[in-house]
Amino acid sequence: MTLPLSRLSLNTATVRAQWNLAQCIEGCARHGFGGIAPWRDKLAELGTEVAARQIRDAGLRVSGLCRGGMFPAADAAGRKAAAEDNLRALDEAVAIGAECLVLVVGGLPAGSRNLADARAQVEDGIAALLEAARPAGMPLAIEPLHPMYAADRACVNTMAQARGIWERLGEGVTVAVDVYHVWWDPDLRTEIAAAGSAGRIAAFHVCDWLVPTRDLLLDRGMMGDGVIEIPQIRRWVEDTGFDGMIEVEIFSEANWWKRDADEVMEVVKTRYLSAV
Amino acid sequence: MTLPLSRLSLNTATVRAQWNLAQCIEGCARHGFGGIAPWRDKLAELGTEVAARQIRDAGLRVSGLCRGGMFPAADAAGRKAAAEDNLRALDEAVAIGAECLVLVVGGLPAGSRNLADARAQVEDGIAALLEAARPAGMPLAIEPLHPMYAADRACVNTMAQARGIWERLGEGVTVAVDVYHVWWDPDLRTEIAAAGSAGRIAAFHVCDWLVPTRDLLLDRGMMGDGVIEIPQIRRWVEDTGFDGMIEVEIFSEANWWKRDADEVMEVVKTRYLSAV
Numbered sequence: 001m002t003l004p005l006s007r008l009s010l011n012t013a014t015v016r017a018q019w020n021l022a023q024c025i026e027g028c029a030r031h032g033f034g035g036i037a038p039w040r041d042k043l044a045e046l047g048t049e050v051a052a053r054q055i056r057d058a059g060l061r062v063s064g065l066c067r068g069g070m071f072p073a074a075d076a077a078g079r080k081a082a083a084e085d086n087l088r089a090l091d092e093a094v095a096i097g098a099e100c101l102v103l104v105v106g107g108l109p110a111g112s113r114n115l116a117d118a119r120a121q122v123e124d125g126i127a128a129l130l131e132a133a134r135p136a137g138m139p140l141a142i143e144p145l146h147p148m149y150a151a152d153r154a155c156v157n158t159m160a161q162a163r164g165i166w167e168r169l170g171e172g173v174t175v176a177v178d179v180y181h182v183w184w185d186p187d188l189r190t191e192i193a194a195a196g197s198a199g200r201i202a203a204f205h206v207c208d209w210l211v212p213t214r215d216l217l218l219d220r221g222m223m224g225d226g227v228i229e230i231p232q233i234r235r236w237v238e239d240t241g242f243d244g245m246i247e248v249e250i251f252s253e254a255n256w257w258k259r260d261a262d263e264v265m266e267v268v269k270t271r272y273l274s275a276v
Numbered sequence: 277m278t279l280p281l282s283r284l285s286l287n288t289a290t291v292r293a294q295w296n297l298a299q300c301i302e303g304c305a306r307h308g309f310g311g312i313a314p315w316r317d318k319l320a321e322l323g324t325e326v327a328a329r330q331i332r333d334a335g336l337r338v339s340g341l342c343r344g345g346m347f348p349a350a351d352a353a354g355r356k357a358a359a360e361d362n363l364r365a366l367d368e369a370v371a372i373g374a375e376c377l378v379l380v381v382g383g384l385p386a387g388s389r390n391l392a393d394a395r396a397q398v399e400d401g402i403a404a405l406l407e408a409a410r411p412a413g414m415p416l417a418i419e420p421l422h423p424m425y426a427a428d429r430a431c432v433n434t435m436a437q438a439r440g441i442w443e444r445l446g447e448g449v450t451v452a453v454d455v456y457h458v459w460w461d462p463d464l465r466t467e468i469a470a471a472g473s474a475g476r477i478a479a480f481h482v483c484d485w486l487v488p489t490r491d492l493l494l495d496r497g498m499m500g501d502g503v504i505e506i507p508q509i510r511r512w513v514e515d516t517g518f519d520g521m522i523e524v525e526i527f528s529e530a531n532w533w534k535r536d537a538d539e540v541m542e543v544v545k546t547r548y549l550s551a552v
Contacts, residue, residue, distance in 0.1 A: 108503055112503075113503050113504065113505040114505070115459075115460070115505065119462070146423060146424065147422060147423045147424070147460040147461075148422065148423070148424045148489070148492075150459075150460035151460075151485055151487045151502075151503045152487050152488065155460075157460055157462070158462065160462070161462050183391075183426075184391070184423040184426035184427075184431075184433055185423075186395070186433070186436070186437050209427055211384075211427045211428050212428065212492075213424070213492055216424075216488075216489055216492060226427075227384055227388075227389050227427045228389065229389040229390065229391065
């Protein structure tokens with residue numbers, strides 16, 4: 001069955017070198033995408049209220065706000081700053097009508113090798129943020145990142161780890177499943193089933209893993225150009241009842257960020273229909 | 277307690293840009309290392325018999341032969357070629373008195389996205405090789421590689437996955453624990469305990485994870501220069517009774533491969549004593 005474009009969402013990182021948020025909103029509408037997922041830097045440039053109105057006027061859903069998180073810090077002042085910034089992110093997510101606030105949870109504080117402590121700080125940080133997120137009705141979506149980011153971006157690296165957190169913290173904690181980060185996981189199918197059947201999958205992100213991958217962060221591929229069996233993972237996600245947005249998020253310094261943004265949007269649409 | 281140099285082994289990859297195998301053997305002896313772990317390309321250059329004699333004469337242990345594996349292939353001919361090459365690797369491991377044959381199991385065959393099938397091929401390949409390895413008394417040491425290598429080097433990416441294989445295939449299948457590949461794993465401690473208490477840890481490799489890491493393969497760090505809590509992982513390994521060699525394996529195109537090899541050996545020794 002052909003996927004409807006109404007479920008296709010553009011993560012603005014995909015064209016971040018080419019377009020500001022206003023252009024992304026206009027571009028999504030013009031290309032028939034159903035949704036958008038802004039990053040906070042783009043949101044700040046345009047202003048949250050202006051962005052919210054433009055997104056609403058364009059008839060777009062907001063599959064998520066990227067991003068809260070980055071909880072671990074070397075000291076109490078750093079943790080407090082992170083907590084405050086996360087409250088601002090939560091307000092912004094509410095203001096633009098995001099379906100979730102995506103959490104890239106953070107890695108080791110500078111100078112630390114204590115991964116267990118960083119992981120404990122993450123859980124504490126999410127628990128604190130949840131106190132505000134629950135009354136706001138805003139799902140917090142933990143995005144397990146690929147283990148190659150454990151040190152500097154996110155020390156939650158598997159769906160099973162995220163499950164531990166949502167099981168312990170309860171209602172309001174969900175996951176963002178990004179095929180790039182989890183495709184290698186031998187337990188992926190069972191963990192997707194566990195999260196989905198518990199109603200905890202708040203977001204589904206796609207791109208592809210290139211061989212070779214030339215940069216740890218900025219060499220992600222367009223769907224179909226890599227080795228991830230994306231349709232299979234999508235089926236696993238949808239078998240749990242998920243019928244939400246499919247968000248395309250591609251960091252690609254050497255390729256897609258260098259192309260005309262409208263061309264990128266067209267290729268995203270084509271591959272969404274053929275390789276997702 | 278200070279680690280004895282008798283337990284320190286040089287994986288020849290650490291100075292592969294500077295030294296051939298004869299120089300590595302001589303260098304290990306001169307610097308007081310207890311062991312060596314050759315790569316097969318270096319072994320082929322020198323000749324297995326010559327190498328075996330020189331290693332024996334130098335009084336070095338061989339902590340492992342790098343490497344067998346690379347089992348998955350696109351067709352039967354490819355699988356047959358891999359199987360034959362693995363039998364040769366096994367013979368070489370026996371000839372040089374290696375304590376194990378390290379298996380880097382291989383990733384997706386060219387053109388394939390079928391990770392489950394690649395993993396099945398790996399297990400079939402190990403099972404076949406085991407028929408020859410068992411009578412030879414040569415442990416096959418599966419090295420779970422970091423998930424960032426799942427596509428192109430090894431689709432066994434966690435200790436738990438390796439455990440599944442050694443549990444199913446039985447005697448003769450072991451693991452090589454390399455801190456670089458497994459440090460991020462939330463289940464590392466329990467999986468090390470499971471493998472060690474079953475007598476399945478055949479090798480322990482160290483280097484470090486640099487922040488930032490600039491290349492997926494060739495930017496590994498010297499122990500102490502990165503974020504891995506190496507002494508803690510070593511304690512977990514040794515708590516299971518492991519008292520084997522500690523093998524230093526560093527791929528470092530931009531740094532250590534550019535330095536004088538004797539300087540590298542000195543730094544390895546120093547860091548072995550201070551950061552392992």
